[in-house]
Amino acid sequence: MRSWKIIVSGEGGQGVQALAETLGRAAFQSGLNALYIPNFGIEQRGGVSLAFVQLSSGPIGAPKFRRADLVVALSPRSLRRSEQYFAPGTVLLYDSSLIEAPEISDQVVGQQSYETIAPESFAERTGYRERQDEAEIGSRRVIAIPASDLARQRLHPRVFNMIILGAVVSITGAVTLEQVKAALEEKLSHRFAHDPRLREHNHAALELGAAAVQVPLQI
Amino acid sequence: MEQAVEGEYRAFMTGNEAVAWAALAAGAHYMFGYPITPQNEIMHLWRRLGSQYERGFLQTEDELAAGFATIGAVVSGKVAFSATAGPGSVLFQEPLSMAEMMRLPVVVVVQQRGGPSTATVIYSQQELTLTCFGGNGEGLRLVYSTASHQELYDYTIKAFHNAWRYRFPTFVLGDGYQAKMREALVLYDPGERGIGPVPAKPIFHSQRRGAEKPLLHLRNSFSVEEELGEVLERHLDDYARAVPALVEHEFFGEPDGALLVVAHGVVGRAARQAVQELRREGRRVNYFRPITLRPFPEQALREALQLSGGSVLVAESAEGQLGNLVRLAASAEGLPDFRSYYRPGVGITAEEIKEAVLNERAVDAALLE
Amino acid sequence: MSELSMPRCWNKDSKPHRFCPGCGHGLVLKALGLAVDELGLEERLVFACDIGCSLLAWDFFTFPCMQTHHGRTIPVAVGLKRASPDLVAVAYMGDGGGYSIGLQHLFSAALRSDPITAILVNNTVYAMTGGQMAPTTLPGQKTETTPFGREESDTGLPFKGPETLAAVVQPEAYLARGTVARVPLLKKMIKKALERQLQGSFAFVEALSTCPTNWRTSAADTWSFLEQRMSRYYRPGEIATAGREES
Numbered sequence: 005m006r007s008w009k010i011i012v013s014g015e016g017g018q019g020v021q022a023l024a025e026t027l028g029r030a031a032f033q034s035g036l037n038a039l040y041i042p043n044f045g046i047e048q049r050g051g052v053s054l055a056f057v058q059l060s061s062g063p064i065g066a067p068k069f070r071r072a073d074l075v076v077a078l079s080p081r082s083l084r085r086s087e088q089y090f091a092p093g094t095v096l097l098y099d100s101s102l103i104e105a106p107e108i109s110d111q112v113v114g115q116q117s118y119e120t121i122a123p124e125s126f127a128e129r130t131g132y133r134e135r136q137d138e139a140e141i142g143s144r145r146v147i148a149i150p151a152s153d154l155a156r157q158r159l160h161p162r163v164f165n166m167i168i169l170g171a172v173v174s175i176t177g178a179v180t181l182e183q184v185k186a187a188l189e190e191k192l193s194h195r196f197a198h199d200p201r202l203r204e205h206n207h208a209a210l211e212l213g214a215a216a217v218q219v220p221l222q223i
Numbered sequence: 224m225e226q227a228v229e230g231e232y233r234a235f236m237t238g239n240e241a242v243a244w245a246a247l248a249a250g251a252h253y254m255f256g257y258p259i260t261p262q263n264e265i266m267h268l269w270r271r272l273g274s275q276y277e278r279g280f281l282q283t284e285d286e287l288a289a290g291f292a293t294i295g296a297v298v299s300g301k302v303a304f305s306a307t308a309g310p311g312s313v314l315f316q317e318p319l320s321m322a323e324m325m326r327l328p329v330v331v332v333v334q335q336r337g338g339p340s341t342a343t344v345i346y347s348q349q350e351l352t353l354t355c356f357g358g359n360g361e362g363l364r365l366v367y368s369t370a371s372h373q374e375l376y377d378y379t380i381k382a383f384h385n386a387w388r389y390r391f392p393t394f395v396l397g398d399g400y401q402a403k404m405r406e407a408l409v410l411y412d413p414g415e416r417g418i419g420p421v422p423a424k425p426i427f428h429s430q431r432r433g434a435e436k437p438l439l440h441l442r443n444s445f446s447v448e449e450e451l452g453e454v455l456e457r458h459l460d461d462y463a464r465a466v467p468a469l470v471e472h473e474f475f476g477e478p479d480g481a482l483l484v485v486a487h488g489v490v491g492r493a494a495r496q497a498v499q500e501l502r503r504e505g506r507r508v509n510y511f512r513p514i515t516l517r518p519f520p521e522q523a524l525r526e527a528l529q530l531s532g533g534s535v536l537v538a539e540s541a542e543g544q545l546g547n548l549v550r551l552a553a554s555a556e557g558l559p560d561f562r563s564y565y566r567p568g569v570g571i572t573a574e575e576i577k578e579a580v581l582n583e584r585a586v587d588a589a590l591l592e
Numbered sequence: 593m594s595e596l597s598m599p600r601c602w603n604k605d606s607k608p609h610r611f612c613p614g615c616g617h618g619l620v621l622k623a624l625g626l627a628v629d630e631l632g633l634e635e636r637l638v639f640a641c642d643i644g645c646s647l648l649a650w651d652f653f654t655f656p657c658m659q660t661h662h663g664r665t666i667p668v669a670v671g672l673k674r675a676s677p678d679l680v681a682v683a684y685m686g687d688g689g690g691y692s693i694g695l696q697h698l699f700s701a702a703l704r705s706d707p708i709t710a711i712l713v714n715n716t717v718y719a720m721t722g723g724q725m726a727p728t729t730l731p732g733q734k735t736e737t738t739p740f741g742r743e744e745s746d747t748g749l750p751f752k753g754p755e756t757l758a759a760v761v762q763p764e765a766y767l768a769r770g771t772v773a774r775v776p777l778l779k780k781m782i783k784k785a786l787e788r789q790l791q792g793s794f795a796f797v798e799a800l801s802t803c804p805t806n807w808r809t810s811a812a813d814t815w816s817f818l819e820q821r822m823s824r825y826y827r828p829g830e831i832a833t834a835g836r837e838e839s
Contacts, residue, residue, distance in 0.1 A: 025405065032235035032407050041404035044261070044345065065496025067404045067489065070574045253675045279674055284700035288667035291660065295671025295681075298658060299638070303675055321661055425676075427638075427656040440603075440651035441658035444643065 005036070007060035008176050009069050013086045014078030016053045019165035023076075024055030026169060030179040030187035031059045041067045052082045059178045074175060076168060078151075097171055097217075099164075100148035147175065149216040155209065163209035170213025181210050224250060227276045231411035238401040239264035241372045242306065242332050244410055245379035247272055250420055251330075252301040253279040255292040259311040260344035261399040262334040266306065286311045290318025293329050298441070300425030302383055304330040308399075309338055312350050312357070319392050320358035324443040326458065327426070328386035332379065332395045334402040337568040346399035347568040348488055348540040352547075354394050355517040361455070363462050365393040365469060366517040370491040372408040374514075375401060380413050383421045389465050396516065398540075400489050400570065462518070470520040476509025480531035482580065483509045485524070485549050486538045487516060490571045494538055497576035508580060513548075521552035528553055534560040536583065538576050542567040599625025601634045603654050610648040614814055616772035616801030617645060620713055621652055623775050623799075624682070627783040628655070633680050638672060640665045642685035642694070645720045646713060649684060663694025666701050669708045680789060681708045688718045691727040691751045698757070698796075705762040705794040709785045712753060712796070715803040716822065723806030727751035730825055735806070753798050754831040764788070766795035767831040772802060773819055774828070781830070800826055 010027070014020040021042050028040035036059055043054040058064045071091035077083035077098045090096075149171055155164035173181055188206055189196065196203040227247035236244075242265050246254065254273070256266040270280045283289040289305045296303035307315050312333050322329040335350040337343030356362040365385055367378040379395050386393035414420075427439040445451040473491070475498070476483070486494035491512035498510040511527045513520050528535060535553065537546040542565045553559045564571070564579040598604070602625050611617045628634055637655040641647055643662040650659040660668045669683035690698050690712040701708060717735055718724040724737040728750050732741040742750075754767040761767065766788040770778035778799055785795035800822050804814040 028405055029235050032233075037407065038235065039404060039406045041400060044399075044403060064406070064492075065573045066493035066571065067400045068570050068572055070572050253671075255671060281670070281674055283667065283670075284696050287664060288670070288697055288700065291664040291667035292671025292674070294660075295640070295668040295673070296675030298668070299672045299676035299679060301675035303671070317661060318664070321664075325658075427658070439656060441656075442647070442650040443659060444647055444650075 005059075005061050005178060007062065007064075008058065008074060008178055009072050010057040010059070010074045010076065010172070010176075011072045011086050011089045012055040012057065012076045012078075013082035014053055015082065016051055018053065018078050019162075020053040020078065021055055023165045023169050023172075024057045026184060026187050026191065027172060027179070028057050028059075029190065030183040033187055033190075034179050034183045036061055036178065037064050039064045039067055052079075052085045054082070054085065059176070074172070076172060078165075078168065095145045095147065095175060097147045097149070097168070097175060099151045099168065101150035101153035147171070147217060149213065151213065151216075154212055154216070158212065159209055160205050163205045166206050166209035167213035167216070170210040170215075171217045172213075173210070174214045174217040181214055184210055224252070224278070225276045226412060226414075227272065228410050228412045230415070231409055233407055234410055235405055235407050236372070237264060237403055237405050238372050238375050238397055239334070239403070240268050241375045241408055242379050242395065242397070243268035243272065245376040246304055246383075247276055247278065248376075248410065248413055249380040249383045250302060251278065251304055251383060253281075253293075253296045253303040255281050255283050255289040255296070255303065255305050257283050257286045257289045257305075257307070257311065259286075259308050261336055261346075261402040262306040262308050262332065264402070265332060265334075286314035287317055290315045290329070290331075291321075293331075294318055294322055294327055297328050297423075298426045300423055302330075302387070302421045302423045304332065304383070306332040306334065308334045309336040309344075309350070310341055312353055316353070316357040319364070320360060321443060322392040323358050323360055323363050325441055326390040327392065328383075328390055328423070329392045330379075330382050330386050330394075331392070332397065335396065335398040342568065344399065346540065346570055348398060348490065349544065349567060350396070351487075351516060351539075351541060351544040354396050361459065362517060363391050363458055364517050365389065365391050366396055366515065367394065367471075368396045368488040368491075368514060368516050369401065370473075370488055370512065372401070372406050376408055376410065378514075380418065384418070385469065387422045389461070389469070391462065391465075396488065398489055466518045469515055470518050470523065471514040472520040472523045473512040473514060474510065474523065474527050476511075476527070476530060477507070478530045479507050480509035481507040482534045482536055482583070483511055483527055483531035484536050484538065484576065484580065485511045485513075485545070486571075486576075487513050487545055490538055490540060493571050493573040493576050496573035497580065500573070501577060501580060506580070513545075516545075516548065519548050519552055521555070524549065524552045525556050528556065528559055532560075533557075534562070536562040536564060536580060538564040538566075538571055538579065540566050540569055540571055598622075600629045601625050601637075601654050603651055606651045609652065611645065612803075612805045614802060614804040614811060615645070616715060616799070616803070616818075617649065617713060619772040619775050620711065620778065620799045620801060621649055623770070623779040623782050624684075624711065625653065626779045627786055628653075630783060631786055633786060636678065636680045637682060638669075638679050639682045639684060640668045640672070642683075642689035643720075644686040644689055644718065646684050646686050646689065647720075663689045663692070663697065665689065666694060666697040666708070666710060669710070670697075670701055670706045673706065673708050677707075680786065682786075683708055683710045685710070685712050686719070687712060687714045687716070687726045687728040687751075687753075691753055695727075698753075699760070702757045702761045702765065702794050702796065705765055707789045707792045707794065709782070709789045710794075710796045711782065711785070712798045713801045714753075714798050714822075714826065715801040715806075716750075717803055717806045719803050719806050723803075728826075730821060750825060752826065754796060757796060758831050758833050761794060761833050763833050764791070764793040765833055766793065766797075767833060768796075769798045769800065769826060769828045769831065771800040771818065771823060771828045773800070773815075773823070777828075798826070800828065
C-alpha cells in the first residue's frame with residue numbers, strides 16, 4: 005500500500021477530529037501504522053479544527069508534515085487554512101453543500117468532537133462562496149460531494165462527517181468500510197447499544213460517502 | 224495492589240494515555256497533579272483507572288504542592304509521580320531542587336509546551352535546559368527524551384526503576400505533540416519481561432531506633448561550606464559512576480558519513496525520516512538521537528561524529544538548548560563543523576530537515592560524493 | 593511523668609539544641625515530645641519541619657525527621673500521609689512559612705481536612721533571616737522591614753490563623769492556640785491535635801512563642817511582650833469550628 009498523509013479540516017463542531025481518529029483507529033486495527041494528531045489551542049471549542057493523519061505500511065516519521073497527499077476541507081475558512089499543505093498531486097476533497105456551515109444540533113451527540121458550532125464561524129456563514137478554481141488551489145484533483153445536503157436529506161445531519169469518511173475510504177483505499185465500522189463500534193458501542201438507529205445511520209452514511217466518489221481513482 | 228496490565232497487547236492511544244498506563248503497569252502508587260495543558264489526560268486517565276487498581280490521586284492546590292506531596296509520598300517508601308508542562312515545570316523546580324539535594328526518587332513527566340511564560344499550550348522543546356539543569360544546583364537528574372509512544376511507555380517504566388535505583392529525580396521529557404497524538408504501541412506487564420517491581424522502600428521511617436541502621440534525619444541545609452562540599456562531592460561521584468550504565472542513544476549511518484544530523488524527542492522522528500530519505504538518494508548523512516539528555520551520551524556522540532566527517536547539524540524546536548549540549552560534548556575532539564536548524568516553539572517536519580541539510584552548501588558537494 | 597524531665601522521644605545526641613537562649617521553640621518541641629510520649633506514637637510518627645528557625649529541629653527527635661522548604665512542609669506531610677496513611681504526620685513551621693509563603697498549602701489542607709497535625713510557631717517575626725516583618729507582626733511593632741513600627745494602613749492587620757481557618761475547615765477539625773507561657777496546656781492541645789489526626793481530621797495548633805534575639809528584649813521584657821501584648825491580640829484557647837453548612 006502507498007502511504008497517505010492526510011489533512012482533515014473544518015469548523016469546531018463538524019466532527020473533524022472524530023473523523024480523523026476513526027480513520028486512524030481503523031487503519032491501526034487493520035494492522036497498518038497510523039498516526040493521528042489534532043491541532044489544539046487554548047480554545048475549548050470553536051475555530052478551525054485541523055487534524056493530521058498518516059497511514060503507512062512502514063514506519064511513520066514526524067507527526068506533522070508540510071505536503072499532504074489528501075486534504076479534506078469542510079468549510080470555506082478551513083479550506084483557506086489548509087492551502088499551505090497543497091503540493092502538486094494533492095487531492096482535495098470538500099463538501100460542495102457547505103457554502104454555509106453545516107447544521108449540527110446541540111441536541112444530538114454523534115460523531116462530534118464539539119457540540120456546537122464555533123461562534124467565529126457564524127460570520128462566515130453567509131455571503132461567502134468558496135473558491136472552486138482548481139488551478140488556484142494548486143491541486144490536480146478536486147473531489148466535491150454534497151455531504152451536508154446528503155446527510156440532511158437522506159439520513160441525519162449529525163452523520164455528515166461519516167459521509168466524508170466514506171469518501172476518504174474510497175479515495176485512499178487504505179482501509180475498508182468494514183474496518184471503519186469496526187473502529188466505530190469500538191468507540192461508540194455503548195451509544196449504539198442505547199440507540200441502534202445511530203449505528204444504522206453511521207453505516208449508511210459511510211456507504212453513501214464511499215459510493216459518492218468515483219472509484220477507483222487514478223492517483 | 225492489583226496488576227493493571229496483563230500479558231501484552233497492541234493499542235492505539237495518545238501519549239498521555241500511554242504514560243498513565245505505564246505508571247500503572249510499573250506499580251506507581253500515587254499521583255499528585257495540577258492541571259496544565261498538554262499533560263492533563265495523564266491525570267484524567269490515572270484518576271479513572273486509579274480507583275479500579277487501588278492507586279491514589281490528589282489534585283493539589285498548585286504545582287509546588289504537587290511536587291512536595293510527591294516528595295512526602297516517596298519518603299514514606301511509595302512509588303509516586305507527577306506530570307507538568309511549561310510554567311508548571313518552572314514551579315516544579317523548587318521541589319525538584321530539594322529532591323536533587325536529598326536524593327529523592329521523584330518522577331515527573333514533562334510534556335513541553337511553548338515558552339517562555341504561558342506562550343502556547345501546543346508544543347516546543349524549550350524545556351530541555353530547565354528539565355536538565357533547572358535547580359539551584361548541579362543538575363543531578365536523569366532525563367529521558369522519548370520519540371514514540373512505545374518509548375513513552377518503556378521509559379516511564381524505566382524512569383521509576385532508575386529513580387529508585389540511583390536515587391536521582393527522574394524525568395520523562397515529552398511534548399505536546401507526543402501528549403496528544405495517537406499511534407500504536409504495545410502495552411505489557413513489566414514483570415513478564417523480567418522487569419521486577421520498582422525497588423521502593425521507605426527512605427527513613429523503617430530505620431527507627433533499634434533497627435539495624437542508625438535512625439535517620441533528613442536535611443538539606445548545612446552550616447558550613449565544607450560540609451555542603453563533602454555532600455555534593457559524594458552526590459557528584461555517585462552520578463559520575465552511574466553515567467556509563469545510564470546513557471542511551473540511537474544512531475544509524477555509515478562510516479563514510481559527511482554530516483551527522485542530531486535531534487532529540489519528537490524531532491528525532493523527523494530527523495530519522497529525513498536521513499533515511501537522503502540516504503536512499505545517495506547522500507552520505509548519518510543520524511544521532513540522544514535518548515538520555517542528562518546524563519548526555521557524550522562518548523557515543525563523539526564516535527558518531529568521527530563517522531560523519533566531524534560535521535554536525537542540530538535540529539530542535541528551541542534556540543540551541545540541545546545544540547549547546549552537542550557543542551560541549553563534541554568540543555573534546557576539537558570544534559566540529561557546526562550547523563543548526565533551530566525553530567524555537569515550532570514543530571519541525573522531515574521535509575524541513577531535508578531542506579536544511581541540502582541547503583548547507585559547504586557540505587552539499589561532499590554529501591553527494 | 594514529670595513535665596520537668598526531657599521527653600523520651602527527644603534525640604539526646606542532638607541536645608543541647610541549637611535554638612537561641614530564651615527562644616520558645618524548645619518549649620513547643622517539648623510539648624510535642626511529651627504528647628507523643630503519652631500517646632505512645634513514637635513508632636508511627638514522622639516529623640517534617642519548615643525552613644527558618646524551625647529547621648533547627650531537623651534531628652530533634654528519635655523518630656524520623658525531615659527538613660523541607662520554606663512554606664512547603666504541609667504538602668510534604670499531606671503527600672506522606674496520603675501515600676502511607678498508617679504514619680502520623682506532623683508538619684512544624686513558623687508564622688512566615690505557614691501564614692505567608694505557604695498559606696495556600698495550609699488553607700488547602702484545611703479545606704480538604706487532610707488528616708495531618710500542623711504546628712505553627714508564632715513569634716511575630718522572621719527570625720532566622722534577621723528579624724523582618726511577619727504576617728503576625730503586631731501593629732506598631734518594630735522589625736527590620738518596619739523600622740518605624742508596623743502600620744496597618746500600609747501592611748495590613750496581623751493574621752489570625754486559627755480564627756481564619758475556622759471559617760473553612762470541616763466541623764471535625766481541631767483548631768487551637770497555645771502559648772509557651774503554659775506548656776502543660778500547649779501539650780494538651782497538641783495531644784488533642786494528634787488524636788484528631790488519628791480520627792481522620794485536620795488539626796492545627798498555633799503556639800505563641802518568643803524571640804528575644806530579634807525582639808532585642810531582656811528576659812523580663814520578652815515575657816511581658818508574650819504575655820501582655822501578644823496574648824492580648826492572639827487569644828489562646830481552642831477555636832470553635834463553624835458548623836457544617838446545610839445545603
